[in-house]
Amino acid sequence: xxxxxxxxxxxxxxxxxxxxxxxxxxxxxxxxxxxxxxxxxxxxxxxxxxxxxxxxxxxxxxxxxxxxxxxxxxxxxxxxxxxxxxxxxxxxxxxxxxxxxxxxxxxxxxxxxxxxxxxxxxxxxxxxxxxxxxxxxxxxxxxxxxxxx
Amino acid sequence: xxxxxxxxxxxxxxxxxxxxxxxxxxxxxxxxxxxxxxxxxxxxxxxxxxxxxxxxxxxxxxxxxxxxxxxxxxxxxxxxxxxxxxxxxxxxxxxxxxxxxxxxxxxxxxxxxxxxxxxxxxxxxxxxxxxxxxxxxxxxxxxxx
Numbered sequence: 121x122x123x124x125x126x127x128x129x130x131x132x133x134x135x136x137x138x139x140x141x142x143x144x145x146x147x148x149x150x151x152x153x154x155x156x157x158x159x160x161x162x163x164x165x166x167x168x169x170x171x172x173x174x175x176x177x178x179x180x181x182x183x184x185x186x187x188x189x190x191x192x193x194x195x196x197x198x199x200x201x202x203x204x205x206x207x208x209x210x211x212x213x214x215x216x217x218x219x220x221x222x223x224x225x226x227x228x229x230x231x232x233x234x235x236x237x238x239x240x241x242x243x244x245x246x247x248x249x250x251x252x253x254x255x256x257x258x259x260x261x262x263x264x265x266x267x268x269x
Numbered sequence: 270x271x272x273x274x275x276x277x278x279x280x281x282x283x284x285x286x287x288x289x290x291x292x293x294x295x296x297x298x299x300x301x302x303x304x305x306x307x308x309x310x311x312x313x314x315x316x317x318x319x320x321x322x323x324x325x326x327x328x329x330x331x332x333x334x335x336x337x338x339x340x341x342x343x344x345x346x347x348x349x350x351x352x353x354x355x356x357x358x359x360x361x362x363x364x365x366x367x368x369x370x371x372x373x374x375x376x377x378x379x380x381x382x383x384x385x386x387x388x389x390x391x392x393x394x395x396x397x398x399x400x401x402x403x404x405x406x407x408x409x410x411x412x413x414x
Contacts, residue, residue: 140305140308140309170352171352204294204297205301208298208301209292209293209294209295209297209298210291210292210293211293211295211298212285212291212293215285215286216286223298226302251285251289251291253291253293263289
């Protein structure tokens with residue numbers, strides 16, 4: 121029973137930590153963000169397994185995590201307000217030549233993060249961007265200015 | 270052939286500048302930023318509390334108890350961690366030694382609650398009694414721990 125409770129706690133706690141630690145552009149995940157993700161995952165795993173490294177304990181924990189994941193996905197779908205807490209909301213970083221300074225600062229995103237994604241979309245300069253949006257999955261969507269604007 | 274339920278597309282996603290459907294909820298986001306700000310302060314407090322030993326294994330958790338004549342001094346952790354081993358250090362004064370031996374009895378209430386995984390040094394003899402365990406340690410000369 122302890123393993124099941126530890127697995128639920130570990131999963132929910134990791135969701136909270138990853139959600140709190142911030143949304144950085146997914147395609148640009150840096151080595152130091154990799155360190156955070158793997159380190160946090162590894163440490164959580166140790167406490168979940170406890171002093172019982174048996175096969176049945178591992179199977180129980182994996183099933184518990186799968187069920188918890190399913191339940192959270194269902195809750196998110198059923199109640200959009202909770203979905204907002206779990207996933208967050210898309211945020212505009214740049215619109216019509218104006219940086220959204222507060223959003224950029226609070227989300228710890230710099231102009232070169234946006235430019236990196238713009239280059240990925242085949243753009244050469246920031247002034248070619250009409251909108252840059254930080255999506256819920258951490259990616260930055262770039263909407264290019266139309267030719268006649 | 271079974272049919273799948275369908276419904277017409279509605280323009281439900283909120284727009285930026287009345288042209289780009291983003292679905293951004295800035296009101297929620299400001300609340301979330303306030304929440305995470307409080308959470309970071311809480312995380313900072315947890316780290317400081319841990320460094321101080323509020324969760325065990327630190328200066329605030331270390332405690333000592335001794336008899337009036339200092340025959341026995343016990344160093345223990347005031348705060349224990351669930352399902353994690355800890356060290357209980359017992360120092361015996363010269364008056365605890367009788368015929369080159371120290372006899373030490375641990376009551377069942379301690380053994381049952383905490384267990385006794387490992388003794389350093391190993392006892393020469395351990396005898397299970399009705400309500401506890403009696404350990405005998407050899408002690409040739411000086412006071413031992």
